[in-house]
Amino acid sequence: MQTSFSESQTRINLMRAFAGECQSRQRYYQAALTAQQQKLVGLERMFRFTAEQEERHAIVFWKLLKEGTGQDIDISAGFPAEVTEEIQKLLDASEREEKKEFSVVYPDFARIAADEGFTEAASKFRMIADIENSHRARFRYYGELYRSGMLFRSNDTEQCWICLNCGHIHKGSEPPQECPVCRAEQGYFIRREEAAFTSCDTVSA
Ligand SMILES: [Fe+2]
Ligand SMILES: [Fe+2]
Known part of the structure; x- marks a missing residue:
């Protein structure tokens, strides 16, 4: 049986997810500015690319809050504060946060939404968790390149x-x-295979 939206935990979780996505978007946007100041344009673009996706996640959760329109929704949640100009710390903290969202937060929210009968919310939590896992992998990839001094160096x-x-x-x-x-x-400069749309630029006419 479906729980009423106004009494559901899902309503609160959707607002927490919305708040979390807005903050992720802003954190990555600020990380992009930091990378830009350090003339790391490839990393700047990577943070912006990810920030835009977080913005879309926020919109998905926002739309699912439609049933709660007109109400204030009180939430209590911990949000990360990693205030630093160090690129390595920004990459590592981003990886950690994505991992938490992917492995703990959104799977929990999905399970609760399914239990409460909110199938669309459950499915969006699950699918967005998968996207966060791809974000985790991306931050890890660049974090490792940066740590090992291989951002602009290859063994090949x-x-x-x-x-x-x-x-x-x-x-x-x-x-x-x-x-x-x-x-x-x-x-x-970035590795060619990391750039969007380059897999088709040698296709013969
Ligand atoms: Fe997200
Ligand atoms: Fe993410």
């Missing part, structure tokens, strides 16, 4: 790097200090 001398400013592709174990085409700094 045939590695392709793409300039995010002009699209120039450079092959070698390191991207150039400066793009030979547009003069963008090394921070604009």
Whole structure:
């Protein structure tokens, strides 16, 4: 039997999820600004890309709160404060938070929503948990590259790097200090396979 929305735990969990997603979005946006100040444009774009997805998650949860329209919903929850300019700490904290959402918070919310008869909310919690897992993996990947000094270095001398400013592709174990085409700094280069839309740019006509 379905619990009434106004008396449900799901109503509170949706508001907690909405608040959490808004904050994730803002944290990643700020991390993007920090990366930009340190001329790490690839990381800046990665944080922005993820921030935009958190914004979409917030919208999904917001829409599910429609039944509670017109009410204030009181919540109590812990939210992380990682105030730092250190890129390594930002990447590691982001990975930790995504892991918590993916492995604990959203699976719990999904189970409670299913128990209370809110199938759409349960399914959105589950699917967004999977997305958070992909975010966790992304932050871990860049966290490890950064930690090991491999953000701009590869063991593969045939590695392709793409300039995010002009699209120039450079092959070698390191991207150039400066793009030979547009003069963008090394921070604009990422591994070619990490860039969106590049898997189709050699398809013959
Ligand atoms: Fe999210
Ligand atoms: Fe996320």
